[in-house]
Amino acid sequence: MTIFEVRKLLASIPRKTSPLDVLPVSLLKDCAEFFAPAIITLANLSLQTGKFPARFKSAQVLPLLKKAGLDRLLPVNYRPISNLSTVSKVLERLLLARLRPNLTNPKNFSKRQSAYRQGHSTETALLDVLDSVHTATDSKELTLLIGLDLSAAFDTVYHSTLTKRLQTEFGVSGTALSWIQSYLQDRTQFVKLGQHRSSKTTLEVGVPHGSVIGPLLFGVYCSPVADVIASHGVRCHQYADDTQLHQAMN
Numbered sequence: 001m002t003i004f005e006v007r008k009l010l011a012s013i014p015r016k017t018s019p020l021d022v023l024p025v026s027l028l029k030d031c032a033e034f035f036a037p038a039i040i041t042l043a044n045l046s047l048q049t050g051k052f053p054a055r056f057k058s059a060q061v062l063p064l065l066k067k068a069g070l071d072r073l074l075p076v077n078y079r080p081i082s083n084l085s086t087v088s089k090v091l092e093r094l095l096l097a098r099l100r101p102n103l104t105n106p107k108n109f110s111k112r113q114s115a116y117r118q119g120h121s122t123e124t125a126l127l128d129v130l131d132s133v134h135t136a137t138d139s140k141e142l143t144l145l146i147g148l149d150l151s152a153a154f155d156t157v158y159h160s161t162l163t164k165r166l167q168t169e170f171g172v173s174g175t176a177l178s179w180i181q182s183y184l185q186d187r188t189q190f191v192k193l194g195q196h197r198s199s200k201t202t203l204e205v206g207v208p209h210g211s212v213i214g215p216l217l218f219g220v221y222c223s224p225v226a227d228v229i230a231s232h233g234v235r236c237h238q239y240a241d242d243t244q245l246h247q248a249m250n
Contacts, residue, residue: 050178056088
């Protein structure tokens, strides 16, 4: 890990400042040559000890109405937007750059997952499903398509299951595994709306909303789903928490 890597990372992040930031992001970016050495020292210390800084484990949640016209009195109509510290996201990106090649290796990561890895997108997911449908049509077969969608997907992750999966299926161990465990454990969040603020709540399950590494960890967590579906002779394709089951039939 080098100062150049941190400076390049600071240059690429947007200038939007989180309400949890001590300093505005514009100052971090404009004075990157001064802040980069401090950030890299913190990052190296965090990775060497396998501990994620405790002060970065809290999120401020802003509830936003999913769309205009919905009943404002129903909590289910709100999307929780989590704000995390900018420096914490920088630390996440530094680790993600080192974990991603191993976690997204085709030998481990679901081949039917089009999210969270380079060269895959909603377009590849759509093309795969359409190709299957068109192939069935050419053979004068019908295709049954079922769409599955997890509600509050990131909140469904059990830390113990994720940790075991990282060890046994993805070969993550030692300090790297300790860092991820530390990153997930003892996290808190509070809701702030206008001048009103709730008390902090400890999160016992789930990966942080709005985080950098959270989506990839979720992908690792649900990676075996495609194998379970395939074992029943059904084809599928995944994009994040959306799963398309499709089966050709006469």
